[in-house]
Amino acid sequence: MKNNQEFINKMEHDIESSALPEAIKRKLIANLLLLKGRKVNLLITGATGCGKSSTINALFDADVSKVGVGVDPETMDIERYELGNLILWDSPGLGDGKEADNRHARNLTKKLLERDSDGNPLIDLVLVILDGSSRDMGTSFELISNVIVPNLGEDKGRILVAVNQADMAMKGRGWDRENNKPEPELESFLEEKVESVKRRIKESTGVDVDPIYYSAGYKDGDKPQRPYNLTKLLYQIIHYTPKEKRTIYVNNINRKREMWKDDDELKDYRNSIMDDIAESISECADIGADVGESLGSCFGSFGRAVGRFGGRIIGGAFGAIKSCVKSVFGGLFGW
Ligand SMILES: Nc1nc2c(ncn2[C@@H]2O[C@H](COP(=O)(O)OP(=O)(O)OP(=O)(O)O)[C@@H](O)[C@H]2O)c(=O)[nH]1
Ligand SMILES: [Mg+2]
Known part of the structure; x- marks a missing residue:
């Protein structure tokens, strides 16, 4: 079950x-x-070793089938994974030397400017991963301000920035391994770090981002470390994905419950994710008008009225939809 068909059928x-x-x-x-036929394209980029592959494997069902983009050396740096209606693009960032960096910048620019068959930008969302264990984030800021932001077009809401390897931000100090979370000193350090990332991006591009810190986790012999704040990252990804495409993630998120166990407690991320998905089914503002029209043609004036006042009437149905979404998530992830 790799596309959102099964989820849609259950709903x-x-x-x-x-x-x-x-x-x-x-x-x-x-x-x-209408939600059934959509595809979401997520571009993940960041310096070598920042944790792109680890993040993809933690978030989504890990048996990603790699689909070659071709043997053209100009484009083969970007890997494409297809998980049903979710398409992931895994691209190197900067920091691999001048020649490689120029190539990566060209490929990223091309990808960001690509349009789908409806003429909309192909890439719905760019996730830029920074390596929290690295002291020098200069090349990542270059990537963001010289390559990513200038090619986003009008919609600057298409960028998410996340700092990975939170556990290693102070060389491993301050990480409570037993409970898999930062101790207060590391927590303050990480909070300052994301604040300064936010400030630097604002200063160099004028764009407001809301960076988070997380850990994709890793396998260390037989002692794996679970991810931290992965639900928070998923929440951000879903929240910044266009409403009419949000259901697409449902069938692809990792079924291993322990992946979603440890988060900061600033917000109930699971609940917020379910709200966002329920909203995409019950409201879907931009398709509401079309639906109103088609309801009108099927059900006459009553249908048209429902379509027109859809937002309000459907608002009342939100609770019912949410409990359906909850039952699906509950069954799949034990949420
Ligand atoms: N401690 C720790 N290690 C991590 C974390 N995320 C990734 N790693 C480790 O960092 C190394 C690089 O991770 P990858 O996921 O391969 O990074 P990548 O960005 O895909 O690297 P390239 O594809 O080579 O650019 C691996 O050894 C991971 O196990 C994390 O959150 N904490
Ligand atoms: Mg990789």
Whole structure:
């Protein structure tokens, strides 16, 4: 089950068998059908060894089937993974020497400017990973301000910045291994770090980002370290993905429960993720009008009225949708 078909089918079944008014059921199911065919393209970049592969493996079902982009040396640096309707692009950042860096910058620029068949930017979201264990983040800032931001076009909301290897930020000091979380001293250090990343990006590009710190975890012989703040990272990814595409992640997130265990407690990220996904099914603002029209043609004036006031009426159905989403997540991830 690698695409979101199964999730959509289950939601469809749950909506059908719910106690919602018939017209609302139809609207929700129409929304679901629109969600079915979408694809999300996520570009992940960052310096060599920052943890791109580890992050992909932690977040998503690990048996990523690598699909070659071709043998053209100009483009083969970017790896493409296809997980059903979720397409991941794994690209080197800067810091591999002048010649390689120029090539990476060209490839990234090309990818960011690419358009899909509807004329929209192909890449929905860029995740830039910084290595929290490295003292010199200069090349990562260069990557962000000279390559990524200038090629985002109008929508500067397409960039996420995350600092990985939080456990190694003070050379391993201050990490509570037993509970897999930072001790207060490291926590302050990390908070300052993401604040300074935010400030530097704002100063050099004028763009507001909201960087987080996390750890993708690692395997060390038979003593693996679980990820930290991975649910927070997933929440950000889903939140910054266009609403009409958010359900796509559902079938691809890692089923190993221990991946999602340890987070800071600033927010209930699981609940927020379910809210975001429920919202994409119940509202989907930009497709609402179309749905209203098609409801109108199927159900006459009543359907049109439901379509027009969809936002408000559907708002009432939100609770019901959320409990469907919860039951799906509960079953899959034990959330
Ligand atoms: N301690 C610690 N090590 C990590 C973490 N994330 C990744 N690593 C380790 O860092 C090394 C590099 O990780 P990768 O995931 O291969 O990094 P990458 O960005 O994909 O590297 P390239 O593909 O070579 O550019 C590996 O040895 C990982 O186990 C983390 O959160 N904490
Ligand atoms: Mg890699």
